[in-house]
Amino acid sequence: MGKQIFHGRYTTENDEDMVVFLIGMRINRRLAVHKWLPVFTAMPGMIKELYTHQEELGFLAMENYFGLRTTVMIQYWQSTEHLLNYARGQKHLAAWQAFNQKASATNAVGIYHETYVVPKGNYESIYGNMPLYGLGKARKHIPITKERITASKRLKAQK
Template identity: 75%
Template sequence: MGKDIFSGRYTTENDKDIVVFMIGMRINKRLAIHKWLPVFLAMPPMIKELHTHQEELGFLGMESFFGLRTTVMIQYWSSTEALLSYAKGKKHLTAWKAFNQKVGNNKAVGIYHESYQVKKGNYESVYGNMPLYGLSKALSHIPIEPHLNSARKRLKGAESNNRA
């Protein structure tokens, strides 16, 4: 996807249940490169697989952030079932097994993840003069019209649409 800037204010549809999955690692001992580098390098093949087979896996999109010690990837999934199915897949299980063999309980590197099931109508977003980013890359990106002008309206809008 390009980095075209969309002038004005945009939001996303919120008419689908989604799963927000955050995953990352923390380098606890910077000099223990032999422990944390394999963990770091395990992610790119999985990310490639997710983007290559996006629709069939139920993967909607992601953003990544890198700090001095901690990385985080925010992923959007179509369902908990899709996320759990990927976790049981060959590429992920291979990486998980390698982590446990190489790192285990060693304090040099830590990993974490958090999963959130979000029901339709219970999330909202706004993007002003931005390229497609985060949830707007994962769901329908739409201009904000008067009936969606505030966070409250965007949240209530989905609620009233669900009743119709």
Template identity: 70%
Template structure:
């Protein structure tokens, strides 16, 4: 069954600090399956752990994308401290040690991550005729109003509310 489509334009609250963490892998040598498959198969266990322990871990939501050679996971976190604590947790640490033991410095697979710390009021989103998606799964999803009609207004909404 498909996700419910919210007709019209929607946005999100931007009144809390957030962390966006992007992680992925690239298959550099398609036929070297033994070298890249362990990297690919390590993620489902960690994703399950995140969703089963969201509140405790500070994990908010995520989206996955799969291309011919590259995968990417965009995740949203409550804080930088929560993300860093998870990186030192058992599931992630085991996967990282296993990766280094099995793959090491092979060029058959590449991995990457990017971390963005976003202070409240310094991010915005717009969704037109979409299911709840991306950032909207992590924070409050709400209809666009006159106060949030443009990107500039959405970015300034927190500063306006907190200004004297």
């Protein structure tokens, strides 16, 4: 059984600040599996922790993408404080220290992250015939009404 499809057009509430966090890795030398695999396998434990303690950590939702060499995870957080507290937490700190010990001295694997602080009213979304996805998982998922029919109206709804 697949994910529930919400027929019609939907958007999300944008009445709260949020943080969008992109994190990923790039395999620079495919044959150096012993260098990049530990970086890749560190993430599932952290993802499990995020969903297990979602509310107390301030973690809202995420999406994953895998390419031939590069991965990216898009995460949604309640605040920068929540994100930074998690970054200093035991599971993430241990993974970061292991990376620094094993892989940072090699160019076989690269890592990156980007953080965007998005004030309320400064994001909008639209989903047509989609399951809960992205912001739709992170914020309240609501049907589009005439008051929110255009991107411009959705952006002004909370300003």
